[in-house]
Amino acid sequence: MSKSVLLLPGDGIGPEIVAEAEKVLHKVNEQFDLGLVFDSAHVGGAAIDATGVPLPDDTLDKARKADAILLGAVGGPKWDGLEMAIRPEKGLLGLRSNLELFGNLRPAILYPQLASASSLKPEVVSGLDILIVRELTGGIYFGQPRGVRELEGGERQGYNTYVYSESEIRRIGRVAFEAAQQRNKKLCSVDKANVLEVTVLWREIMEELSKDYPDVELSHMYVDNAAMQLVRAPKQFDVIVTGNMFGDILSDEAAMLTGSIGMLPSASLNSDKQGMYEPCHGSAPDIAGQGIANPLATILSAAMMLRYSLQAEDAAQAIEAAVSKVLDQGLRTADIMSDDGRKVTTREMGEAVLAAL
């Protein structure tokens, strides 16, 4: 029984890093006889250039039918002048919402080989291993009404709506509690319940859910404090669960604690465990086309894809071991370069992972 993987290279460094991950996927496909079939499509700025819209029907169709999706990145200054509705980001947001990929898993892990890349003191981050569970299809990202209106007197006013229903909170809560059960059984729910009513409901539902997970220790933290605690003592966290906007901010902050955001994968899952996988870093337009981007976050995203959506744990572990091996060999792309590293290009890094498999 074959399984289908859709590749969406996207913009900026996207095509370069997805190309390396694709080679790795082909290799494990053979090695482990996975029966994967591949297809690809345009999304984001690349789709705008090709078709005029950031998420063409053809891409959405293919995405719906795929068992899993591997995405590079979207966006870049070239399309920054476009109006909101047809910006590259709408391609990504459209995929998330149309496929109901509400469960976004963003690990922030410090690779021991790269400990010195962090801007934090080694004792503060060594061994860091946090999982941020971010709600991805609701909240202020998708809330209605939204827009810019004219007030009496003629001045304009911009507005967006931050909204969550009980069921939306409950389903992301369950993802987070289950993830915590697999890990160190500590879940911190982040909100702003001292100011925002929507997050009072969030906190209430998390409390209610915690009765179903007595083995998980639930705590609550205001988002401003969470932003501080991540800097002060990040190892106090195991799993963090939060809404779309706070999750966007905190997951990037947490990723940067490791100093190597070029290493961090992510998964976005729906209730059928269909998933879209992408590196945490963005399209990095400043280095696009130079062949120097780090492909490892995308390769590790492919490993997550094998694990969560393609039931190929062995292949996932093989890729992760290969990545660890190339790091041990001292190979480093520019973003994770250190004094004793050997600098390699995007392609050289990809080839090294292939060779290590």
Next chain:
Amino acid sequence: MSKSVLLLPGDGIGPEIVAEAEKVLHKVNEQFDLGLVFDSAHVGGAAIDATGVPLPDDTLDKARKADAILLGAVGGPKWDGLEMAIRPEKGLLGLRSNLELFGNLRPAILYPQLASASSLKPEVVSGLDILIVRELTGGIYFGQPRGVRELEGGERQGYNTYVYSESEIRRIGRVAFEAAQQRNKKLCSVDKANVLEVTVLWREIMEELSKDYPDVELSHMYVDNAAMQLVRAPKQFDVIVTGNMFGDILSDEAAMLTGSIGMLPSASLNSDKQGMYEPCHGSAPDIAGQGIANPLATILSAAMMLRYSLQAEDAAQAIEAAVSKVLDQGLRTADIMSDDGRKVTTREMGEAVLAAL
């Protein structure tokens, strides 16, 4: 001509730290013949306990009439069960909005004497001096409609509204551009203009304003990237301007980069330069009543008050010099304690500043 200062000790460690700042203010009042007269009132949990509401009319009246306000902190677990409308935080938010204190200045400065307190590597933070300008009376904190409603089918939905008008953006923008003119002439406006319409308007107005400040270099950054860049390379920033919610998160993150949030003051100003001054840290209920809290952020807030609202620059500088001196002497409260420091109580720290004046 006398000037009036209203002291609002508030909750938790508030009374302890405001008491020390009060002594310092009395001293400079004499030394510099400032003609300050003092009054005090309840706010937050203390006001709830005394009167049933977090912002009694009497307190608001006194606040309106005062030339400047010095606040300790509000909130604590004791009042966490109360409904939103009568929580301690509403006392603080009510003061901000009734007095139209829209311009919140939050410096994040690393004191050279405390460099080792940071969780970041010394080379990343040494010499750090950022000013965050946060809009304080608008955005999602005050947006209407807000609440929890019942959907068809019976499940509840929480909602808040993120809203800014052109004039609200313009007035905080001017504060930020002017602050940048006094400093290194670099202003970074933080938004989420790739997703939120309200921040598209924000960015547009900032661009428009920049024509009036040709000497200031304006840049824009998405909030997720800003949360990362603050960790990666905070010294790239001079002044940051952003809305209420993003400002809440980023100013706390920035403050924590210094490792000594117990040192950081803040000012909240309206168009008449009337202001409320408070430490960046909160009410710290876990150490309240023990006499070990750090009073320096409150004492430095008093200095900011003298500078911005009471036209007493000399007195402000004298206080800042005294604080620097006690740090040079090695005096440290528990929160900033280091191997070679001499541990002191809240009162001892206050007395030391008095002696240094």
